[in-house]
Amino acid sequence: MSDLSRRKLITTGLAAAAGVTGLGVAARLAQKYGLVPPDHGGIYGLGETLTYASQRLLTKHSLAREFSPSQISKRPLANEMAPPSDAFKRLQAGGFADWRLSIDGMVDRPATFSLAQLKSYPSRSQITMVQCEEGWSYIAEWIGVPLRHVLDAVSVQPHARYVVYFSMQPEWWESIDMSDALHPQTFLAYGMNGGGLPVGNGGPLRMRIPPQLGYKSVKFITHLTVTDSLKSFGKGLGSASPEAGYAWYAGI
Amino acid sequence: MATSESVREPLGACAPSSSSSVPVTTVTSRHSALVRVTHWITTLCFLALLVSGVEIVISHPRFYWGETGNVLTTPLFKLPIPSSRAMVPSGYGYVLPDQNGWSRYLHFQAAWLAVLTGLLYIISILFTGHLRKNLLPRGADLSLRAFSTSIADHLRFKRPSAAEAWSYNVLQRLTYLFVIFVLFPLVIWTGLAMSPAFVSAFPLTVTSLGGQQSARTIHFFVSLALVVFLLVHVIMIFLAGFWTRMRAMITGRAANRPTELP
Secondary structure (H helix, E strand, C coil): CCHHHHHHHHHHHHHHHHHHHHHHHHHHHHHHCCCCCCCCCCCCHHHHHHHHHHHHHHHCCCCCCCCCHHHCCCCCCCCCCCCCCHHHHHHHHCCCCCCEEEEEECECCCEEEEHHHHHHCCCEEEEEEEECCCCCEEEEEEEEEEHHHHHHHHCECCCCCEEEEEECCCCCEEEEEHHHHCCCCCEEEEEECCEECCHHHCCCCEEECCCCCHHHCCCCEEEEEEECCCCCCCCCCCCHHHHCCCCCCCCC | CCCCCCECCCCCCCCCHHHHCCCCECCCCCCCHHHHHHHHHHHHHHHHHHHHHHHHHHCCCEECCCCCECCCCCCCEECCCCCCCCCCCCCCCCCCCCCHHHHHHHHHHHHHHHHHHHHHHHHHHHHHCHHHHHHCCCHHHHCHHHHHHHHHHHHCCCCCCHHHHHCCCHHHHHHHHHHHHHHHHHHHHHHHCCCHHHHHHCCHHHHCCCCHHHHHHHHHHHHHHHHHHHHHHHHHHHHHHHHHHHHHHHCCCCCCCCCCCC
């Protein structure tokens, strides 16, 4: 073997070793700082991790765009069917007076809230865009209580990392990391465009997470769980979306 | 020469006649390893982006201008294709299967790989002089006469000379520069302008385009322009000699570099 090729071999070897070590260190750091999404396994894991990590580093604290009242869509698309269950029909017949939202998991004071109780908290509104992964969108005013306010009321424990939330519709659940859960625009919404929240838009209670695509804003919310790990929920991929083939993080 | 390791078979029957009589030897590489590797990674990424992009469009083959648009608003135009969503009034009596899950995962993974590869390429062509020597038009190329000769040669489907196997003509140079420095940046920009989280931090990326739906519509047309480039590119490869050009881009080897070239 000539000197040149030996030198080349050694350089290449060292470069490869440095590369592998660098990747290992990067993976450890990413894990430590919460930059790895729960659906990071599999062939698309690299792209998802790059997207989620970049968004956490760049956009964690920024606010989704808000619009002027004149930009509100004249006919907000009601793209939801009412849950067909008898339980939902009974609640609807009673004007949703018996609708309950329960919160448990890593909180000091697990609690159950009625809509009236949620409405007794300071109400906030935002004019933001609903953006569907399919490509369509509309702008509406959303009225509700910031999730942060409700989480403060039940006192989230310091090691909590995610909030998992469930619809009354079976098999419809999502989760967000704590920075999105505490984001000032993350609402438990019960009103829309100055009135109540129509069933076709997820009423009586839905999540609104404007910095992410529409499918994270689960409708007909009945239950929240605060946790430090998503492994024990469903298949451990973070939410129902990755189980159906869709990305967990939908800020893109 | 016959015993030398570097002697290669004359190029096959598909090669242009002008070069098949020249004994072919390995000389300095036609395309550097970096150009070849980034070329093929970009090719793979582009095909992945194209297939997944088409699938995503099928879920809502309607385009709008401004901030918002949905089935209740008037579109700028509709594609006359069936949709993978029942909500879309496509005019077809059936709904295609939903392919958006893997399409979106693949689209963003391929976008990341393409962008990182593109950055590596840009940095390297700046430092190696590839941009200055091979992509920026030469002074003499920019005369009206040189332009009209080149355009006339193209219109007559004139076979490229042997020298052209080693250098890009002025139309090629301008096309590559347009793709690298206009179309690719534009498709990345309009893509990012559709990300709700990205525009929360950088709202100008979308407001400067006239809104989120405008960004989606521009993204579609820039992608279409890239597809047209790909088609013309592949047709030109066939006209110039498929195997010689493929071989040059895969192995780096090409026919002898003509001496009259600098």
